[in-house]
Amino acid sequence: MKCDIEIFLRGTWVKAASFELNDAGEVDKGVQGAGFFEYDLDYALDHLNAGGVDAVSCRFPVDFEYRRLPGWPAFLLDILPAGANRRFFLNELGIENRPGADWPLLLKGGGNPPGNIRIAQAAPPSKKGFSHEGFRYEEVLDRGEDFIEYARENNAPVAGSSGAQGEAPKFLLTQDRGGRWHADGALPDDLAHRHWLVKFPRGKKPSDRDILRNEGAYHCVARKVGLNVGAPVRFDADALFVPRFDRETVETGVHRFGLESLASLSNVPSFGAPVPMETLCGAISRFSSDPAADIREFVFRDVLNAALGNTDNHGRNSAVLKTLDGAVRLAPLFDFAPMFLDDQGIPRICRWTGAESGGMPDWGDAVENLKTFGMDAKALRAELAGFSGTVERLPDIMAGCGVDGWLIERLFRRIGSVRASLQNAEPAVYS
Numbered sequence: 206m207k208c209d210i211e212i213f214l215r216g217t218w219v220k221a222a223s224f225e226l227n228d229a230g231e232v233d234k235g236v237q238g239a240g241f242f243e244y245d246l247d248y249a250l251d252h253l254n255a256g257g258v259d260a261v262s263c264r265f266p267v268d269f270e271y272r273r274l275p276g277w278p279a280f281l282l283d284i285l286p287a288g289a290n291r292r293f294f295l296n297e298l299g300i301e302n303r304p305g306a307d308w309p310l311l312l313k314g315g316g317n318p319p320g321n322i323r324i325a326q327a328a329p330p331s332k333k334g335f336s337h338e339g340f341r342y343e344e345v346l347d348r349g350e351d352f353i354e355y356a357r358e359n360n361a362p363v364a365g366s367s368g369a370q371g372e373a374p375k376f377l378l379t380q381d382r383g384g385r386w387h388a389d390g391a392l393p394d395d396l397a398h399r400h401w402l403v404k405f406p407r408g409k410k411p412s413d414r415d416i417l418r419n420e421g422a423y424h425c426v427a428r429k430v431g432l433n434v435g436a437p438v439r440f441d442a443d444a445l446f447v448p449r450f451d452r453e454t455v456e457t458g459v460h461r462f463g464l465e466s467l468a469s470l471s472n473v474p475s476f477g478a479p480v481p482m483e484t485l486c487g488a489i490s491r492f493s494s495d496p497a498a499d500i501r502e503f504v505f506r507d508v509l510n511a512a513l514g515n516t517d518n519h520g521r522n523s524a525v526l527k528t529l530d531g532a533v534r535l536a537p538l539f540d541f542a543p544m545f546l547d548d549q550g551i552p553r554i555c556r557w558t559g560a561e562s563g564g565m566p567d568w569g570d571a572v573e574n575l576k577t578f579g580m581d582a583k584a585l586r587a588e589l590a591g592f593s594g595t596v597e598r599l600p601d602i603m604a605g606c607g608v609d610g611w612l613i614e615r616l617f618r619r620i621g622s623v624r625a626s627l628q629n630a631e632p633a634v635y636s
């Protein structure tokens with residue numbers, strides 16, 4: 206009942222830590238199963254006190270402690286198969302969906318998640334002797350959601366292609382230097398060139414397709430208003446191609462950066478929890494290398510969440526990126542989409558305590574709550590008031606980015622309310 210956690214360090218995977226359940230009975234409790242976490246002795250000796258990219262979690266700097274935990278450490282939930290990925294591995298294992306499935310799912314499906322850690326027991330098989338020529342872009346497009354099945358039928362290795370979490374079905378695909386496409390975990394690093402997350406609509410309903418198509422355009426909007434967004438995404442034939450920001454190809458191979466969700470940083474061992482926004486800001490404040498800049502970015506992202514109806518703002522849809530220089534910074538924006546269109550009716554998940562009504566934040570009050578984290582509330586309120594002009598121009602910016610006209614129309618009122626709240630963020634006389 207033990208899983209070994211590996212970390213990618215200067216070109217290779219090394220064993221860093223382990224989590225062991227108390228006893229077999231804990232398996233049935235799923236992520237609430239109690240156990241022991243510890244760093245590997247050799248790893249601890251070599252990396253003592255490391256906190257950023259060399260630690261498996263910001264909450265667990267490298268040390269010699271043997272920790273008794275009442276449930277799984279929250280960072281393991283970042284790599285436990287969830288959503289479409291969970292359904293895929295339940296099917297592979299032929300087991301029922303219940304809490305007791307969590308442990309076998311981790312050991313089967315935690316082998317190639319985004320970021321720089323993985324579960325050793327689930328790691329893709331060695332790539333020695335790899336020789337598949339890969340697939341053309343058109344083949345990926347034509348097959349869509351069935352691409353991995355198609356690759357498998359064509360005798361291509363497909364391990365590690367389903368590592369990312371989330372409700373929507375998606376693949377991790379890698380392009381080789383010749384531009385051909387492979388399952389991510391199957392291609393050796395020295396042949397890898399560009400890394401992609403290829404995302405498909407959540408379901409078969411027209412609204413699912415509308416959401417994904419506009420997610421592509423929303424990324425453009427976020428970039429235009431000055432948020433931190435990765436390289437441009439591309440929507441093509443029902444698939445959203447998202448360049449990965451947790452990988453960098455260099456001459457000697459591939460760099461893998463650490464990626465840890467704000468839910469994990471906040472020690473939330475569950476999915477989709479309505480964690481207060483201040484708690485998430487508190488986590489940024491505690492672990493970011495530049496808390497003031499990252500909290501500011503997080504607040505401005507939330508302005509767009511409110512204005513553009515991205516209601517699915519749960520703590521696993523924001524993360525920090527841990528780079529090789531030791532920095533821990535809010536990762537570029539991801540999963541930013543008109544989720545209010547979802548047929549299941551997703552209400553805004555994370556909210557500002559005492560500063561929201563009907564899912565609409567009062568920005569002035571929200572910012573006052575951030576003084577605890579050393580934020581200059583007066584300056585931030587003035588900046589937010591200044592941003593109201595940009596919010597007013599959102600319909601034009603959205604049109605320029607290719608957001609559907611009917612969607613822009615549906616958002617008019619919402620955008621108007623956010624603009625008004627921003628204008629009021631700076632009181633005439635600041636006390």
Ligand SMILES: Nc1ncnc2c1ncn2[C@@H]1O[C@H](COP(=O)(O)OP(=O)(O)OP(=O)(O)O)[C@@H](O)[C@H]1O
Pocket residue numbers: 288319369370371372373374402404435447448449450451464517521522539540
């Ligand atoms: N550009 C990126 N680079 C690296 N990793 C990414 C990128 N975009 C997303 N991810 C990772 O992949 C995961 C799934 O992506 P995303 O959140 O977009 O999917 P989703 O199915 O819409 O999720 P949800 O169920 O939260 O709506 C993210 O939680 C994040 O860890």
Ligand SMILES: [Mg+2]
Pocket residue numbers: 370371372521522540
């Ligand atoms: Mg997500």
